Structures are given as structure tokens and as C-alpha cells.
Amino acid sequence: MRKNAPRTAVALGTGLLAVTLVLSGCTASSGGGGGSATKTVSQADIDKAMSTPTTLNFWTWVPDIKNEVALFEKKYPDIKVNVENVGQGAPHYQKIRTAVKAGKGAPDVVQMEYQYISSFNVTGNLLDLAPYGASKLSDEYTPWVWNQVKRGDAVYGIPQDAGPMGNLYRKDILAKAGVTKAPETWDEYAADAKLVKEKTGSYMSDLASSQAGQMLGLLWQAGVKPFGYDGDKGVTVDVNGAKAKEVAAYWQKLIQAGYVSTDPDFTDSWYQGLASGKYAGWLTAAWGPVFLQGTAAKTSGKWEAAPLPQYEAGQSVSGNWGGSSDAVLKTSKNPIAAYELAKFINNDAESTLDFANKQFLFPTSTKTLESTEFTDQKAPFYGGQQVNKLFAGISGTVDTKFEWLPYMDYAYSSYNETMGKALAAKGDLSAGLDAWQKSLVDYGTQQGFSVNK
């Protein structure tokens, strides 16, 4: 006991693992409330709610979001919003689950990445926003993004940002290898990768062994539909279908030839790899360009952005990696005000433009995507290229139908132990997909879903 106790205290103190050790915080009661059948909310209800003094709690990890929230508070002076950052990604979701299960302390509005919406719907935690007027917004967002937040007639979040994928690469390194333009097809990409490795020693890119999101984005582009969920008991798991295996085989060849690395991403050594030219490129999402500027600042001006290479010449199809919506929890006592907050910050012209230009969230609202204030910006890091315009174009080419499992926490974590392991070992990726498939099916069955393979 003694040996461990101080370590426990330390972990709690740093707050890094705070939730992890307080096992007593996770209780067994089933989550979610009953949720009364809501009729459409009238304008009178809304006016009343917005002029009643109310305090909303909002959990999000978007930096400086207070600025957009301030715009909301200015418009509705009776509503006060507490913004809290309880962690990014997994810790954020764990804390929401814990709060919901505990029955108190849960916020009204939460940031919710698209892939987690089903995972919170299966436990009945998210409020259907359609009766509050959300269905009227469908035309104002990129269609594939809107598909991510709706299920049938119900709407479970207001889109905030997205991550259509493109290809960022070191122009100078590719030029040294004699490659003067971005590869347009995956075949060209493979040929260029060979040249780059042989002439410069750099990897063409890093297919991170810890990044299910990147792989899913690439599968998304290839038209693979690995997941499905009917909103009730039925899930579809098909991560090892013929098409997915073709994608895996393509990468396996590049990895085994040593043209593409499989280092875990978002680690110190990966950051240094990007800055030092160990990797000549990064297949990433629309949030990548600005992120890279901060990570590899001293390589400014040497990068260029391009769409993802295509399977067929002349096509233009992309996938998505990341992006969030703002959702309202069913337990919220002020659903109208909560919805209005989620809507305002992601719909108001000034607020969405701020998100795009100040916090560099890639916009989902069509108005902002078309705004010249956004698209015409020139990025010096990319040699003055209009990167926003490029990605705004890519956004329109994302396959519109892509679904998720109601247990993505598990899906991502088991990816690391199956497919990720195969990637790290530079081994048989097809077997890696098979192993991932098996673990997803087993878990789904064990959790009571009827799994459609």
C-alpha cells in the first residue's frame, strides 16, 4: 500500500489521471433520463427561456472559445455560460459519462466529435435538437457533415468543425527527389515515395500505428463503409472487407519497402520528425495545416498542400478525420437555452468566422466556407498558398455517407492492439484488419448488440 499511495496522490495532484483513480466515481446506475416526448418548441417558449436568468455549463476543449461565447452572452445578457475544459478527447468523454452516471454535475452543452455521437446515443444521453429548430438548419451546413449529426429526423449536434483530408508535403524534399508536382493518384504516390526514399532518405509520410482516425479517413476516401448502426440494437462491422484489404495491401507494400514509416503520432519524436524532414509529408485533415505551422515552425515556406491522391486518375474524392459538433445532454434543465448556445456559436456569421480565422477550426457552415475573408487568406508557411480555399474545395468531395459504431472508445483502443500492432511490426496488415474485425464483433456481441458482419 505504502509504496503505491504517494504515487496515487501524485497522479491525482497533477490532475492528469484524476478521474482514472477515483473508481468510486463510476457508479452502476443506468445512464440518461427518460426524456419526455418533446413537441416543437414555439418562438414564445424560446423568447421566454432566453430572457430568464440562466446559467449554462459548457464542456469543450476548443481554445479561446470564450470569445465566441462572449458574443452569445452579449446577445442574450440574461444567460451566463461557464466554459470548462475537462480534457481533450478520451478524458473529456469519460468525464461526461461519469457525470451522467453520477446523476449530477453534468454540463448542459458538450463538445462531441462526430464519431462519438452514436456512442452517447446508445446510452440515451443526447437530446434530440430537432424539436428546438435544428432541422431547419440542414441547408446551412456541408451535406456530409450534416449527415454526421442526424439520424432519421433527429439531430444530435450542431456541427462546429470538420477535417476533410488532404496531403501536406515538403516541396523542397520532393523537388530534391525530382518530384515537382503533388502525386495525383495513389500509384504516383507510391512511385514518388520510392524516389523520395532513395534520393533523400526521408519517408514519404508516416502512417501512424496509433491513429485509427487517419486510417478510417483513408478508408472513408476509398469508399469503405466499415461501420453501421441502426440506432437500436443492430450494428454492422465490416473493417476487413475486400476494399479495406486493398487499401491495407497498398500501404503494406510501401511500409515493407521502407518508404512509409509507422511511428506513433503526436509524440515528441514525431513532432521532431516533422520538423527535421524525417517525414516528407503528412496525410492529414483540414486542421492539420495550422497545427503543422506550430509544430515545424522553422520549416516555414517549404510546405505545400494538395488534395489526397486518388484511386482513379481524374477523380476527386476525400475522407474525413476529426471534427466536432456541440451537443446538448438530455439531463440539461435548460434545453432551450442550451440549444441556442450550441446553435449560436456555430451558426452566427461573426462567431463562425472567428472560429475559422482565429482558432483555425475548419468551418462546416457553407456561408463561412464561401466567405472570401476565409478562403482568400494566404498562408506564408505554405509559400503563400491559399490553403483554406484548397480545403474548402476538398470539403465538397467527401463521401457523404459514413457511419460509426455505438462503441467507438473501444473501437479506437482495440485498433491499437490489432491493426496498430501489425502496422508497428510492419507485418501483415490484412491479418491486422481481421483481428480488429474479430475484436469489434466479439465486443459488440458481448454488449448485447446484434452484430451484422
Next chain:
Amino acid sequence: MTQSVVAPRGARPGTRKRANANQRRQHRAAYLFVAPFLLVFVLMLLVPLFYSGYLSLFATRLVGGSQFAWFANYIRAFTDADFLAGVGRMGLFLIIQVPIMLVLALFLALAIDSGRARGAGAIRLLVFLPYAVPGVVATLMWGYLYGQDFGPIAQVFRALGFGAPNLLSASSILGSIMNIVTWEFVGYNMIIMYAALRSIPSELFEAAEIDGAGQFRIAWSIKIPAIRPAIMLTVIFSIIGTFQLFNEPSLLKGLAPNVIDNAFTPNYYAYNLAFINQDVNYAAAIAFLLGIVIAIVSYVVQLSTQRREAKAS
């Protein structure tokens, strides 16, 4: 516990009544003194313990809700290859790391205690210092040192013309973690042993020296047997600490996501079951089983040394 100390021996019949009242008052005081601890102990330890025991008897599914399942979770654990592998891994850790750490700690304690090493005070502080570094920080620091591309260890190897070893690969990660834990806890164990060494009456050494015993003989035949209870204490602490290993694997996972799996240590497995698999019930069962494993191993170790002591005397 208290009464044998307080009870007045051979009290005369006349004073008996008064003594009883006195005794009762003292009992009351004793309980009052213990009460704050007892309250916290019950609320923070016993209640959660019973609650998680209760939880472990249920099975909750994402679809279909919660059901009473008797001991199904425990039965599942016994056939769960991941859990058993985690326990086995910690068993290996115990057999290799704990002896190394404790022998090192004992050696340092004896060296400092002998009074022959110069700058003993400074050494004592330096060896103890890692224990003062928070485990989280220590792990992050070692994670950097181990890094294959930019870590100093790799750079030294490269400068000497060798290939850089991958200290975070599947075959070396356990050794790398052993190294971190040893570094962190040698000082702590050393201090316990050193404190015990200081309390040995010095007449014993003088007598041994007059009889012609050297320092090594004194250490082997007097000091080590005299601090055996303290050594046992460090052994038990280490056993418990080993099976509860959590911080190191959970932090190194960011650097070696495909090497450290969710069931790398039983404790880490319980955490992942609760928060990733959303299976609180099974996690509770795993936590309970882990407690039982620790209790059994500790008991067996204690029992075997007691037997040896009995034989020796």
C-alpha cells in the same frame, strides 16, 4: 488493545469501583481518538470496497441493461487470457525487479551505515531524491531518455557507432519499466532499511569487533538478521506496489501505443475495462481478484520467511 495497558494490576477490592469508572473513561477517550480515522476508513475504504464487491456481481451491457450475474464476472476473469497475461507479467516483474531493487537498497543502506563511505549524507540524499520526483514526471522524463530518435541513450549509442536500441519495443518494455521503478524506489527502500540499521545497539558491533569479525561478517551476521523485519516490510510493500503498477504503463502508452496493451498490468486493465469498455462490473471483479492475488502472494512470502525463522532458532 488498549485495556491490557490501562488495567491496574492487583487492584484492591476497595478501589475497584473507582478503577472501573476510570477505565471506562479512558476507553471512551481511546475510541474518541480513533473515531476520526475510523470514520474516514469506513467511508473512504470499506463502503467503496463493499460497493465494488456488490457491483462485481452484476453484468451490465450497453444494450439490455444490468442483471444480477452471481460470480459470472469472476469465472470470466479466470479464463480471460488478457488478465492472466497481465498477472503473469507482474509475477515476472516481481521475481526480477524486486530482488534487484531491494539488494541495491540494502547494499546502499549498509554502505552508508558503515560510516566508511565519504559524503554519506549527500549520497543518502541523492539516492532518495528520485523518490521525491512525482512518478508521472519520472515516467515522462524516462520516456524522453528512452526515445529512439532523439533520446540521449540512443544518441550515445549512435555516437559510438552502434545501432540505437529500441527500449520501447515489445521485448524490452518490461525491462524499461523495471528500470524506472527501480530508480524511483531504491531510495525509499534504502531509507527504511537505513533507519532500521540505526536502531541496532552498537554494543553488538563492538563485541563482534573484539571477537575479530570484519565489516562484511558484521553486516551478514548481525546487521541483516537484525533488520529482517524492516526488509520484510519493504518486500511486502514492493509486492503490493508491483501488482498495482499503473502510472508507468499508462504514461508510456503514449510513446509505445502498440506495445503496451490495455491489459498490460491488471490494475491498468481494470481501469481500461471501466472507462473504455464501459464494463464497470467486470472491472470491479478484476480489481477484487487483484486484491486477492496480492493478499495471497504477500501471505505466502511472509509465511515462508516465518518458517525459515522458526527453523533457524
